[in-house]
Amino acid sequence: MTITELIKFDKLKEGNETLKKELAEKEQEINSFKQQIDMAHYFNQNLDSKIKELKQQILFKEDFLIVPDLKNSYRGYISKEKYEKLPSKDVK
Known part of the structure; x- marks a missing residue:
């Protein structure tokens, strides 16, 4: 080279x-x-x-039994305020 x-x-x-x-x-x-x-x-x-x-x-409104009582809440389950904020199964 x-x-x-x-x-x-x-x-x-x-x-x-x-x-x-x-x-x-x-x-x-x-x-x-x-x-x-x-x-x-x-x-x-x-x-x-x-x-x-x-x-x-996820909780839906339909998951709760609605039994209003005198205190304007759903007895033993959830308050009306919280219930109204829950989504509906139809509206996903």
Whole structure:
């Protein structure tokens, strides 16, 4: 090999090493993003199950037996104020 070829070879070798380092960094970034995506997916699954659980706990007007008493409340169940604030099953 001539000196010119050796210089070109060394520069190519240097460039190759630089590209390998950049590739390794990009692969680390990709792996980090994959982990973040996995964590977000896990979080969303847990959030979905929590939302379903909370939806099952929603009280509707139809869930109460209306028995007015003299104190203007629904005896033993819920006050009229709170009852009026409850959503109706028809209006979801």
